[in-house]
Amino acid sequence: MHMAQNLLPTLVVDxxxxxxxxxxxxxxxxxxLLLFSCISPLxxxxxxxxxxxxxxxxxxxxxxxxxxxxxxxxxxxWQYAAKTGPFWRKYPNDEGRPVRNTEVRVTFDDKFxxxxxxxxxxxxxxxxxxxxxxxxxxxxxxAIVLDPLNQRASGFFFVVNAFNAQSxxxxxxxxxxxxxxxxxxxxxxxxxxxxxxxxxxxIPFKTLRYQPERNTWGINFVxxxxxxxxxxVWTHVPVNFRSYDLGYTGALVWEDPAPxxxxxxxxxxxxxxxxxxxxxxxxxxxxxxxxxxxxxIGLSSSMNLDLTVNPDFSQVEVDRxxxxxxxxxxxxxxxxxxxxxxADLYSDYGTPGIRPFYSRRIGLDxxxxxxxxxxxxxxxxxxxxxxxVGVMNMQTGRKxxxxxxxxxxxxxxxxxLKRSSIRGYFLNRQSFMTDAEKKADPLNEYGRNAGVExxxxxxxxxxxxxxxxHHSFKPGINSDxxxxxxxxxxxxxxxxxxxxxxxxxxxYYADMGFIERIENYDASRDTLVRLGxxxxxxxxxxxxxxxxxxxxxxxxSLSNYYVLNPDNSFNENNTDINYNMQFANTSSIFAxxxxxxxxLQFPISFTGAEPLPKGFYQYRNVxxxxxxxxxxxxxxxxxxxxxxxxxGTNTQVSATxxxxxxxxxxxxxxxxxxxLTFPEPYGSENLLLLAPxxxxxxxxxxxxxxxxxxxxxxxNININSRFQWRFKPMSDMFLVYTDNYFSDxxxxxxxxxxxxxxxxxxxx
Numbered sequence: 001m002h003m004a005q006n007l008l009p010t011l012v013v014d015x016x017x018x019x020x021x022x023x024x025x026x027x028x029x030x031x032x033l034l035l036f037s038c039i040s041p042l043x044x045x046x047x048x049x050x051x052x053x054x055x056x057x058x059x060x061x062x063x064x065x066x067x068x069x070x071x072x073x074x075x076x077x078w079q080y081a082a083k084t085g086p087f088w089r090k091y092p093n094d095e096g097r098p099v100r101n102t103e104v105r106v107t108f109d110d111k112f113x114x115x116x117x118x119x120x121x122x123x124x125x126x127x128x129x130x131x132x133x134x135x136x137x138x139x140x141x142x143a144i145v146l147d148p149l150n151q152r153a154s155g156f157f158f159v160v161n162a163f164n165a166q167s168x169x170x171x172x173x174x175x176x177x178x179x180x181x182x183x184x185x186x187x188x189x190x191x192x193x194x195x196x197x198x199x200x201x202x203i204p205f206k207t208l209r210y211q212p213e214r215n216t217w218g219i220n221f222v223x224x225x226x227x228x229x230x231x232x233v234w235t236h237v238p239v240n241f242r243s244y245d246l247g248y249t250g251a252l253v254w255e256d257p258a259p260x261x262x263x264x265x266x267x268x269x270x271x272x273x274x275x276x277x278x279x280x281x282x283x284x285x286x287x288x289x290x291x292x293x294x295x296x297i298g299l300s301s302s303m304n305l306d307l308t309v310n311p312d313f314s315q316v317e318v319d320r321x322x323x324x325x326x327x328x329x330x331x332x333x334x335x336x337x338x339x340x341x342x343a344d345l346y347s348d349y350g351t352p353g354i355r356p357f358y359s360r361r362i363g364l365d366x367x368x369x370x371x372x373x374x375x376x377x378x379x380x381x382x383x384x385x386x387x388x389v390g391v392m393n394m395q396t397g398r399k400x401x402x403x404x405x406x407x408x409x410x411x412x413x414x415x416x417l418k419r420s421s422i423r424g425y426f427l428n429r430q431s432f433m434t435d436a437e438k439k440a441d442p443l444n445e446y447g448r449n450a451g452v453e454x455x456x457x458x459x460x461x462x463x464x465x466x467x468x469x470h471h472s473f474k475p476g477i478n479s480d481x482x483x484x485x486x487x488x489x490x491x492x493x494x495x496x497x498x499x500x501x502x503x504x505x506x507x508y509y510a511d512m513g514f515i516e517r518i519e520n521y522d523a524s525r526d527t528l529v530r531l532g533x534x535x536x537x538x539x540x541x542x543x544x545x546x547x548x549x550x551x552x553x554x555x556x557s558l559s560n561y562y563v564l565n566p567d568n569s570f571n572e573n574n575t576d577i578n579y580n581m582q583f584a585n586t587s588s589i590f591a592x593x594x595x596x597x598x599x600l601q602f603p604i605s606f607t608g609a610e611p612l613p614k615g616f617y618q619y620r621n622v623x624x625x626x627x628x629x630x631x632x633x634x635x636x637x638x639x640x641x642x643x644x645x646x647x648g649t650n651t652q653v654s655a656t657x658x659x660x661x662x663x664x665x666x667x668x669x670x671x672x673x674x675x676l677t678f679p680e681p682y683g684s685e686n687l688l689l690l691a692p693x694x695x696x697x698x699x700x701x702x703x704x705x706x707x708x709x710x711x712x713x714x715x716n717i718n719i720n721s722r723f724q725w726r727f728k729p730m731s732d733m734f735l736v737y738t739d740n741y742f743s744d745x746x747x748x749x750x751x752x753x754x755x756x757x758x759x760x761x762x763x764x
Contacts, residue, residue: 056235056250058082058219063107063114071191071200073116081105081116084234087223091231092552092582093545094239098232102142102223106252110259112187112202117142119223120196125162126226126631127663130697132726133167133180135159138630140226142199145171145244147218148210149385152246153415155218156208162197163663164190165700172344172388173246173419173457181340185266185729185763206264209302209381212257218249226631229552229586239545240462240493247419247461264298265764268730272312276753294338303381308338311373314755315734318720319368321711323672323689325650327604328517334359342380345390345411349425349451349468350513351485354504356449356470357427358514362394362407371405372397386415404432407512419457426450429511447511448473451483464489472509480505480532480566496541506532506566517563522602523611529602533571534564554581565601573597586631590639591624598646606676609683612646619644623652634659648678666695688712701726710743716750717741730761 063077084104086097105116125140136143139161147155157178159167166188169178187202210217221234222243237248270292277285292310299305313336324330331353334340339359346357363373376394383389390411398404408428415421427449438445451470457463470483485502504518507530519528543555557578563571574596581589597618603611621643628635634657641652652674659667670691677684690710697703706721719739726732734757740750 052235052248053216053218053251057253058084058104058106058250059253059255060106060108062256063109067107067109067112067114067202069114069187069189069200069202071189071198073118073198073200077107078105078116081107084221087221087232087234088236089230090222090233090237090239090243092229092239092584094236095545095547098223098225098230099228100225100230102221102232104221104234108205108258111206112204113208115144115201115203115221117199117201117221117223118196119162119198119225121225121227122195123227125192125197127161127163127165128660128666129695130163130165130663130700131695131703132165132700134161134165135167135178135180136161136222136224138226139165139224140197141224143222143224143244144201144203145218145220145222145246145249146203146208147246147249148208148214149382150214150216150218150249150251151385151415152218152249152419153386153421154382154388155246155249157244158186158201158203159222160188160190160199160201162190162192162199163700164188164199170342171244171246173461177242178244179340179343181337181343183337183341183730185761187729204264205259205261206298208261209304210258210261211301211385212260215254215257217252217254218246219252220244220249229584238493240491240496240543245461247459261298261301264296264304266296267293267762267764268295268759269293269762270312270757270759272314272758273756274314274753276751278751280750299379300381303379303383306338306341306378306380307375308373308377309375311338311375312757313338313363315722315724315732315736315757317705317722318707318709318718318738320691321689321709321714321716321718323674323687323711323713325606325645325674325676327521328519329514331358331514331516332360336363338376338378342378342390345380345388345413346392346409346425346427349411349423349453350470350483351487351500351502353516354483354485354502354510354513355515356425356451356472356483356510356513357409358510358512360514361429361512363396365402371399371402376407388413388415401437403434403437406430406432409512417456418459419461421455422452423455424450424452427512442475443477443509445475446473447509449510449513462491464491470508472507474507474509477507477509479507481507481509483508494543496539496543498537498539500537501535503534504532506530508532520602521604523605524603531601532566534566534568536560536562550584552582552584554579570597570599571601572599585629587629588627589625590627591622593620593622594643595620596644600646605682606645607678607683607685609678610681612678612682617646619646621645621650625654630658633661645676646678648676648682648684650677651675664697666693666697668693686712712743715743717743717747728761731759733758 059082065075065077067075087102089096089098100120103118107114119142127139136159141159141161143159145157153173155171157169157171167180169180169182184207186204188199190197190199223232231243233243235248235250237243237245272290274288290312292312295307297305316335319332322330347355349356363371365371374395374397378392380390392409394407396405411425413421413423429447431445433445449472453466453468455466465488467486468484472481483504485500487498487500489498518530520531522529539559541555541557545553559576561574565571576592576594578592599616600614603613605611621641623641625639627637637656639654654672657669672689674687692708694706703724709718721737723735724732736755739752742748742750
């Protein structure tokens, strides 16, 4: 490992020397800082994950008595079970111990792994929500990081807050973090006392993927103490890594072998009833009934099969609208659970803005209209100790003139060295078009993509290097259909940096993916023009951690995004300088200055008036934002910005207000206002986005959420109200009301629907 780190300075110089002169001028300063930081890993007081497991060891013994999950710890086994030592502070810095200690004990029986937390505390617990999958940020809670294979490559994350709201997800060392989309049954109970609160957790072995003969698992424990604004962890995780980083787990040592997991088969049927009307398209009111099911089948201790027949996502929350002042489409996150589980196997390929796989392409057209999904299957898991695979196939039906389609995604990830990987994928979208449809749009018959990515990460995880090659296949296209990029990333305690280069061909298509800027709208001809590009993204960030101050963390960052056309002519250059401050009371200040240069390739209008002509534009703007202590009953975030926008000006004001009566009521209001002013004849525009939201958490199983969005840019007012009753673990009843109106003319109805849905989770 030391040899690899000693080679890094040479590697950085070699990459730099191979760059075009324009890129060299942009990255000279960052190169110097990277070269300086190449030496620092050998001198840093950070240790790798292997040494952690020599120091942090927790033996686990089998319980001989039944355990009732009630948060009381009155079974004899808890008296003699080994417990963790004192936790280390993780946030806002990694120096010393947290204000309040946490103790953890573990045991097991033939069916469950049991974990008991004692979180010493004072005062009322701070919890923002009782809803499942609320996550770990902003709530008093505890979490388990579990790596049964002890490979530092994949694992599980179980979170419970002080009021027993559960969240869980799967972790991989390549993913950006948990989105709490993975669902499975597990059990927990909490109790609150004047000087502490407790959590007792039972995780069924059949929900995990492990090898019973392995006597050491990777494990870590996390405590979130919102009242002191601290995160703490059992092992001493450096501040520049996430608390759930798989590279910094301790060792769970099995003195008795773990039991065999046994079979894990779940069957989840559903029924729905829907009433809808669509005045915008002159569709008469109608009612519909539907049914389908999902199934989860554990094929082995490491492979899982998911099936879905006639899936329904009517209970999924609507997209949160944004004001779009770019020339390109906006990326909206996936919210459908079936596509979120194990999504990293497919969605992590490429870079932000260029993703060959984007699951929202399945079951939705380009305008976001629903296309019926008939069914699908997904096989995921590990073929060997170091090889992870995913195979997915989905079939959609015909809707109007939209032809049926079949989607296939295959992904293989082979772990090499300690925390590095070689990954490859193949994607295929096949449309079942008629001969007439093929003649009208021959490129739409099929779209295929394949690619390979090589990623190196040292054991500490502070150095990452990757290179990728992607290829697309379309009828009659045989050139300029590749995408490749390479990047170098350093994440130090204070200094972090990234240098990323890419080249996207004009004929690179991603029918199952998302590419941010390859399609350019030409307002003069009212058409889309494909244009590939080359880019260089660089970012440098320096963080500081003052001692003995109310300012707990602050930092400055510099980023640059430089774009060239395929012929190497200039396209765009954006430079941002950001500064942020975080205080002990959770308040924060953010400020930024942006410098923009654009060689506009095609005319575009932001106001509906005469389009701006193509040509060179240069402008800059400033923005500042202040957020108050979010733990207060009333918290506010205020932002304002002003500056140029092409040949005009842009003034921005934003505000977010949150009122909480914890833990049962959350009321928020988000407002954004943009005033665009251009010289004649290019017009002006006032854009307003209002988004009030009310969340009522009656209990940990009964919720009501109402979300309203008023968006003048989209000429739409959306009302979405959702009632959820979790009448049994993982079994729900939903009642969802959705209404859409024009914002101009005000409150003229477009469409409305009401949906009843019932699903039931059966373990077979």
